[in-house]
Amino acid sequence: EIVLTQSPATLSLSPGERATLSCRASQSISSYLAWYQQKPGQAPRLLIYDSSDRATGIPARFSGSGSGTDFTLTISNLEPEDSAVYYCQQRSSWPSFGGGTKVEI
Amino acid sequence: EVLLVESGGGLVKPGESLRLSCTASGFSFSTYAMNWVRQAPGKGLEWVSSISTVGSFIYYADSVKGRFTISRDNAQKSLFLQMNSLRVDDTAIYYCARDLNTIFGVGRNWFDPWGQGTLVTVSS
Numbered sequence: 026e027i028v029l030t031q032s033p034a035t036l037s038l039s040p041g042e043r044a045t046l047s048c049r050a051s052q053s054i055s056s057y058l059a060w061y062q063q064k065p066g067q068a069p070r071l072l073i074y075d076s077s078d079r080a081t082g083i084p085a086r087f088s089g090s091g092s093g094t095d096f097t098l099t100i101s102n103l104e105p106e107d108s109a110v111y112y113c114q115q116r117s118s119w120p121s122f123g124g125g126t127k128v129e130i
Numbered sequence: 131e132v133l134l135v136e137s138g139g140g141l142v143k144p145g146e147s148l149r150l151s152c153t154a155s156g157f158s159f160s161t162y163a164m165n166w167v168r169q170a171p172g173k174g175l176e177w178v179s180s181i182s183t184v185g186s187f188i189y190y191a192d193s194v195k196g197r198f199t200i201s202r203d204n205a206q207k208s209l210f211l212q213m214n215s216l217r218v219d220d221t222a223i224y225y226c227a228r229d230l231n232t233i234f235g236v237g238r239n240w241f242d243p244w245g246q247g248t249l250v251t252v253s254s
Contacts, residue, residue: 068244074240122176
């Protein structure tokens with residue numbers, strides 16, 4: 026089983042700042058990583074897949090990078106609507122998710 | 131517009147069964163692999179099961195293997211999850227999710243989009 030560890034647990038930032046979220050895999054997963062955004066009371070939404078490819082309709086402010094075991098989601102020019110919990114997910118083996126990072130704007 | 135609508139959730143006792151449904155619209159259902167993902171109250175996400183376009187390939191998380199059965203009816207554009215021998219720790223919102231890409235009938239396990247979810251509560 027591949028374990029994904031996300032950090033920090035909570036990130037508090039101001040509008041216009043940049044958020045950097047980390048996801049570390051317990052073993053190499055190549056570039057098989059995705060990021061999801063979940064707002065309260067809503068279903069998750071796919072932001073990034075294959076480590077760095079943006080899903081349809083996702084603003085360019087969201088970018089992903091990394092390979093192997095270390096991955097980053099960067100949100101530039103934060104907006105109040107970016108307040109949410111962000112999850113990473115791997116598909117190198119049976120799908121698994123990280124514990125999430127809560128971003129407060 | 132792609133739409134996934136889950137139904138069938140509710141309150142059941144440990145050991146009982148429940149069948150969830152997911153009705154799809156706005157896309158060619160038969161050409162996409164489909165998935166179930168759940169989220170316990172206040173907790174993170176857990177993949178439950180996946181099924182290929184014609185049901186030839188089916189996968190389950192270890193936590194539900196032998197108790198849950200995924201199936202689909204392409205003519206009715208519907209996905210199902212039969213849940214037997216339910217346990218208290220199966221309590222969660224169950225989301226139906228389409229696979230982002232399906233290659234040769236098998237999904238790549240990127241989940242997009244998701245339905246709004248249906249709540250399953252297992253309690254005595």
